[in-house]
Amino acid sequence: METLLAHSFDYLSSYDQAKIRKGLRQVEGLLAQICLSRSKLSNADKRRSMQPTGSVPPPQKSLADLNEDPAFREFFKLQEGFQWNVAMRLISSLEHLLGRGSNGANDLLIISTLDLLQGVLLLHPPSRSLFAREIYMNLLLDLLEPGxxxxxxxxxxxxxxxxxxxxxxxTRTFEELDGLLTVTSLFKLRATSREVKLKLVEFLYFYLMPETPSIPIANASAPNTAVLGLQRSPSKIAGAFSRSVNAAGDFSRDTGADTKTTEYKQAILGRYLNNVEDLVEDLKETAPFGGKVY
Structure with missing residues (x-):
């Protein structure tokens, strides 16, 4: 796995678009191997897959299954170190691609990089802590510019x-960098597409949800760790996925020093957007993310 990552990182750091695309495909292939299991096909599915009319795609694994998968455990372990952290490499690629201006081929590479970054952050939740740093959060906000x-x-x-x-x-970093101003300004622009405006509304629903505490990280001063000192033994991998909206208890109260309630965030968002109360009421009624808002 280290060899594959080394080759893909070399391609991702290139200035040649074809090589960057190849590096992205290699990372995508690695993630696909981790997330898909061919061994769980039923006998009937295997027989159908051998028919000339088509093939049966391998079923996706659940996060619980991934926890017991040796390949995933190895991938997760590698992500704890700076040298093999995929999220860091993808962020670096985004920085380079964003600096090249807007054109069709470059835009496609940016989109592919963003899609892979989403997958990596879901597979390795500790890597999300990279976006506590202003430089990386600013990168995402730059990608939301109207241009x-x-x-x-x-x-x-x-x-x-x-x-x-x-x-x-x-989220606090996002707020401190005027992320809400960026999002709401894009929403108010007449030139913003309908599809993007729908995504912006979905994001605001998500933002207004009451918060759960951050996933705890180990000793931040430990050497040779990922950028924010992330280090976790394979036996603790399951804890990275243990948090859910329903597991956080009463969301009407702050659950920690850095967590905020819906009411708190409603007040902040109200500085930039009118009728936030309507959004909150709709959030309470529909519970689009499966949780409760009090």
């Missing part, structure tokens, strides 16, 4: 959700 194409803006919003998920520290 970028709608597809990039939509992919960036999904990546932003993934980066903020279960990580109030990142």
């Amino acid at each position: 970028n194409c709608p597809a990039i803006q939509s992919s960036t919003l999904l990546t932003l959700v993934t980066a903020l998920l279960d990580n109030p520290t990142n």
Whole structure:
């Protein structure tokens, strides 16, 4: 796995678009191997897959299954070190691609990089802590600028959700960098596409959800760790996925020093957007993310 990552990182650091695309495909292939299991096909599915009319795609694994998968455990372990952290490399690629201006081929590479970054942040939740740093959060906010194409803006919003998920520290960084101003300004622009505006509303629903505490990280002073000192033994991998909206208890109260309630965030969002109360009421009624808002 280290060899594959080394080759893909070399390609991702290239200035040649074809090599960058190859590096992205190699990372995508690695993630696909981790997330898909061919061994769980039933006998009937295996027989159908051998028929000339088509093949049966391998079923996706659940996060619980991944925890017991040797390949995933090895991948997770490698992500704890700076040298093999995929999220860091993808962020670096985004920085280079963003500096090249907007054109069709470059935009497609940015979108592919964002899509992969979403997957990596879901597979390795501790990597989300990278976005507690202003330089990396600013990168996502730059990708939401009106000059970028709608597809990039939509992919960036999904990546932003993934980066903020279960990580109030990142949300505070987002707020301090006027992320809400960026999001609401894009929403108010007449030139913003309908698709992006729908994504922006979805993001605001997500933002207004009450928060759960950040996933705890180990000794931040430990040497040779990922950028923020992330280090976790394989036996603790399951804890990275243990948080859910329903497991956090009463969301009407702050659950920690860095977590905020819906009412708190409603007040902040109200500085930039009118009728936030309507959003909150709709959030309470529909519970789009499966949780409760009090």
